[in-house]
Amino acid sequence: EDQVTQSPEALRLQEGESSSLNCSYTVSGLRGLFWYRQDPGKGPEFLFTLYSAGEEKEKERLKATLTKKESFLHITAPKPEDSATYLCAVQHNNAGNMLTFGGGTRLMVKP
Amino acid sequence: NAGVTQTPKFQVLKTGQSMTLQCAQDMNHEYMSWYRQDPGMGLRLIHYSVGAGITDQGEVPNGYNVSRSTTEDFPLRLLSAAPSQTSVYFCASSSVGANVLTFGAGSRLTVL
Numbered sequence: 001e002d003q004v005t006q007s008p009e010a011l012r013l014q015e016g017e018s019s020s021l022n023c024s025y026t027v028s029g030l031r032g033l034f035w036y037r038q039d040p041g042k043g044p045e046f047l048f049t050l051y052s053a054g055e056e057k058e059k060e061r062l063k064a065t066l067t068k069k070e071s072f073l074h075i076t077a078p079k080p081e082d083s084a085t086y087l088c089a090v091q092h093n094n095a096g097n098m099l100t101f102g103g104g105t106r107l108m109v110k111p
Numbered sequence: 112n113a114g115v116t117q118t119p120k121f122q123v124l125k126t127g128q129s130m131t132l133q134c135a136q137d138m139n140h141e142y143m144s145w146y147r148q149d150p151g152m153g154l155r156l157i158h159y160s161v162g163a164g165i166t167d168q169g170e171v172p173n174g175y176n177v178s179r180s181t182t183e184d185f186p187l188r189l190l191s192a193a194p195s196q197t198s199v200y201f202c203a204s205s206s207v208g209a210n211v212l213t214f215g216a217g218s219r220l221t222v223l
Contacts, residue, residue, distance in 0.1 A: 004153070032210055043115075043201050043214030044154070087154070096161065097142045097205050098169065099212065101153040 002027040002095075004102035006088050012108045013078055021073040021105045023088030033071050034099060035064050036087040044087055078109045113137050115215035117202050123221045124192045132187040132218050134202030141207040143185040147171065147198040148217075154201065160185055161207060192222045 003026040013019055025033065032051050036044035048057045050066040057064050061082060063074045073086055085106045089099040118133045136143065144159035156169030160179040174196060176188040185204075189196060199219050203212040 009151075034211070036214075041217070043203075043216050044212075045214070046211050049211065089154075091210055096159075097207065097210050097212065098144070098156055098159060099154075101146075101155075103151055103153045 002090055002092055002100040004088055004090055004100055006086075006102035006105050008105060009103065010106045010108070012110065013075075015079055015109055015111050016077050018074070018076045018078070020075070021086055021107070023071040023073070023102055024069060025071070025088070025090045025102075026069075027090045027092055027100070029093035031091040031093045031095070033066055034089045034091065035071070035073055036089065038085045038087055038104070047086075075107070078107075080109050080111050083107055083109045115202055115204055115213055117200075117215035117218050119218060120216065121219050123223065124189075125223050126193060128192050130189050130192065132189075132200055132202075132220070134185045134187065134215060135183050136185075136202075136204040136213070137183065138204065138206075138213065139182060140204035140213070141182070143179065143202065143204045144169070144212070145175070145177065145185070145187045146201045146203065148201060149198050157187065157200075189220075192220075194222045196220065197222045 005024045007022045035047040038044045048064040053068045065072045085104045087104045089101040115136045141162045145157040146154040158177040160166045202215040
């Protein structure tokens with residue numbers, strides 16, 4: 001059974017204080033690992049897909065990395081507008097388009 | 112460019128009542144799915160469909176019914192609502208060949 005665990009559950013940062021969010025996963029046959037951002041009262045919004053260990057992707061202040069057991073979402077010099085819940089999900093090789101999600105990390109960036 | 116549209120946004124039901132959550136997409140996506148989101152439990156898959164006339168169960172299908180008569184629409188039916196079905200429901204769609212899901216804004220359901 002696929003499992004995804006995200007840590008920490010909540011993270012408070014000062015503006016400009018860089019940090020990382022962790023996503024540990026167990027899946028027999030990874031097709032892809034996904035990061036989504038979710039703002040309060042809204043649906044998740046796609047950020048990145050990573051397919052193989054060693055892969056990295058960047059978007060503005062965010063960089064996602066992948067190993068065989070976990071993924072990190074690095075946030076460099078965050079701004080208050082980066083405050084959101086960040087969701088990690090995995091897709092199994094034989095699962096079609098189905099995703100297994102972690103519980104999310106709620107990020108709060110204070111000015 | 113509407114994307115995935117869910118209605119209603121909020122709904123309050125009494126135990127035992129039935130209702131349908133509507134989901135429509137205008138991107139010609141073959142794959143559509145319903146998730147529920149509960150605090151601390153992440154998003155869990157209820158039902159999904161890979162095309163008109165084809166549906167299948169996800170992780171938590173009990174108490175829910177779906178049908179897919181058109182490519183655009185994928186309604187979720189609660190046959191006899193229970194307090195355990197209090198949750199936020201999200202509809203999501205994608206092309207079968209592309210695995211990135213596009214989510215709707217969600218429907219918050221409270222069952223008293």
